[in-house]
Amino acid sequence: MPFEMMLRIYFPQNLHALSDPMAEEPLYDSKAMRRFTGMELEDDRTPDRTTTLNFRHLLERNGLTEAVFAEVNGHLADKGMKL
Numbered sequence: 001m002p003f004e005m006m007l008r009i010y011f012p013q014n015l016h017a018l019s020d021p022m023a024e025e026p027l028y029d030s031k032a033m034r035r036f037t038g039m040e041l042e043d044d045r046t047p048d049r050t051t052t053l054n055f056r057h058l059l060e061r062n063g064l065t066e067a068v069f070a071e072v073n074g075h076l077a078d079k080g081m082k083l
């Protein structure tokens with residue numbers, strides 16, 4: 001699974017405090033979420049809740065969650081936006 005795609009799942013999951021199963025559902029139910037992640041319904045690369053869980057734990061184990069959000073917030077601030 002591409003790292004960028006997993007991040008695009010992780011951000012809404014984190015921002016909306018979604019559980020791993022709840023982060024999986026919009027990938028099937030929401031055209032906007034599929035567009036945001038770059039996935040299609042026919043795409044057999046759609047991650048399940050275990051993949052999402054493992055990715056989140058990988059970020060946490062390596063202390064990357066804060067760094068990732070700091071980078072995103074810096075990018076948004078450069079464009080005059082905030083999250």
